[in-house]
Amino acid sequence: MADSRTSYPNRLRVVRLLVYLSTVIHWVACLQYVLSEYEGFGSNNWVYPALEGPNSELLTKYIKCWYWSMLTLTAIGETPNPETNLEYVVNGMTFL
Numbered sequence: 001m002a003d004s005r006t007s008y009p010n011r012l013r014v015v016r017l018l019v020y021l022s023t024v025i026h027w028v029a030c031l032q033y034v035l036s037e038y039e040g041f042g043s044n045n046w047v048y049p050a051l052e053g054p055n056s057e058l059l060t061k062y063i064k065c066w067y068w069s070m071l072t073l074t075a076i077g078e079t080p081n082p083e084t085n086l087e088y089v090v091n092g093m094t095f096l
Helices: 009-039 058-073 085-095
Strands: none
Touching: 009 058, 009 085, 058 085
């Protein structure tokens, strides 16, 4: 509806798409972090590694999970293979 009220409807559509994609990437990044915490940090290659020192800050953790989410959702790949049933389910759902 807002598309008809602007003289630049395509710009509005692009901005709206970017907001939707950013929101989904954020949700999947948070899900990956929570599942990593549930399974144990650093327990295998798929989960978030157990880091100490300056790499253990919350912003660093979020950026790494966001990066993993971006790779997974854009199908760029190079993400670690899942090892447990829960990891397979999450990967399958993100690929849909």
